[in-house]
Amino acid sequence: MAPQTLLDDGRYDLHTHSVVSDGTLTPAEIVDEAADLGLAGIALTDHDTTGGWLQAAQRAADRGLSFVPGMELTTKTNGLAVHLLGYYIDPTYPPLREVTDRIRGDRDRRARAMVQLLSDDIAFTWDDVLNVMADGATVGRPHIADALVSRGFYADRGAAFADVLHPGSKYYVPNYAVETVDGVRLIREAGGVPILAHPAAQRQRRAIPVSALVSLAEAGLYGIELDHPENRAEWLPPLRVAATELRLAVTGASDYHGAGKANRLGQCTTDAEVVRALAAEAHL
Ligand code: AMP
Ligand code: FE
Ligand code: FE
Numbered sequence: 503m504a505p506q507t508l509l510d511d512g513r514y515d516l517h518t519h520s521v522v523s524d525g526t527l528t529p530a531e532i533v534d535e536a537a538d539l540g541l542a543g544i545a546l547t548d549h550d551t552t553g554g555w556l557q558a559a560q561r562a563a564d565r566g567l568s569f570v571p572g573m574e575l576t577t578k579t580n581g582l583a584v585h586l587l588g589y590y591i592d593p594t595y596p597p598l599r600e601v602t603d604r605i606r607g608d609r610d611r612r613a614r615a616m617v618q619l620l621s622d623d624i625a626f627t628w629d630d631v632l633n634v635m636a637d638g639a640t641v642g643r644p645h646i647a648d649a650l651v652s653r654g655f656y657a658d659r660g661a662a663f664a665d666v667l668h669p670g671s672k673y674y675v676p677n678y679a680v681e682t683v684d685g686v687r688l689i690r691e692a693g694g695v696p697i698l699a700h701p702a703a704q705r706q707r708r709a710i711p712v713s714a715l716v717s718l719a720e721a722g723l724y725g726i727e728l729d730h731p732e733n734r735a736e737w738l739p740p741l742r743v744a745a746t747e748l749r750l751a752v753t754g755a756s757d758y759h760g761a762g763k764a765n766r767l768g769q770c771t772t773d774a775e776v777v778r779a780l781a782a783e784a785h786l
């Protein structure tokens with residue numbers, strides 16, 4: 503059966519993170535919350551891993567929710583961080599696995615390096631980070647933030663990000679990322695559907711340039727997440743025009759991280775019709 507025939511009518515939240523990356527809820531808990539909210543379905547899009555899919559899919563089946571498998575790939579364009587959502591990818595496709603394995607391995611190196619630098623000035627260790635992480639999770643700065651919070655140095659993740667975890671901080675260490683155009687091609691080759699995440703997020707210095715969007719569309723980008731809590735409204739109009747000209751699908755999603763961020767599940771959503779068209783693009 504084609505995947506889109508399994509997608510119920512209603513609203514979908516197409517961007518969520520569990521403890522398999524930097525969210526604070528398990529995949530099953532996210533599905534439960536979505537069911538309680540009356541959403542038709544959700545996508546799980548943990549950073550650089552598909553490790554939560556099975557648990558989410560099983561709970562979704564139990565709760566009568568539609569599940570959209572996804573992943574948020576760590577990429578870069580002109581040296582700046584760009585997040586790329588890949589839906590319905592084949593998680594066993596070797597070239598994609600090689601890239602995600604490399605990214606996760608380098609995230610580990612980078613997080614350890616940041617903790618090493620931080621520990622010169624702040625009394626905490628890598629063990630404090632391990633203590634706040636689920637086994638096998640994709641590590642990120644949010645886990646370093648949680649470790650600092652657990653030791654009483656900051657009130658919450660946001661406070662740690664605003665200070666020592668900020669890209670401008672002397673403790674900041676960059677991590678490996680694949681070029682965004684290559685990420686788009688890789689997701690397509692893996693049978694998946696690439697969507698550009700939060701293209702105008704406040705935490706970036708500026709929105710993704712329209713020229714970059716054109717290159718991504720030429721490489722096979724399917725859509726763009728224009729409706730996201732962190733997109734800056736004043737940066738959106740040129741992207742909206744470009745998305746129409748480039749015939750990109752437009753999605754909405756919350757980027758829910760449980761208690762790790764202010765974003766609430768279902769805060770931004772996508773209609774089933776758009777999700778079905780997205781699913782029809784996948785090559786399963
Ligand atoms: P990293 O993957 O290590 O570069 O860390 C980036 C992640 O940190 C993103 O996925 C965001 O979800 C999260 N993040 C960024 N800024 C903040 C913030 N101010 N508060 C909480 N989480 C944040
Ligand atoms: Fe995140
Ligand atoms: Fe992201």
Ligand code: ZN
Binds near residue numbers: 519574699757
């Ligand atoms: Zn995300």
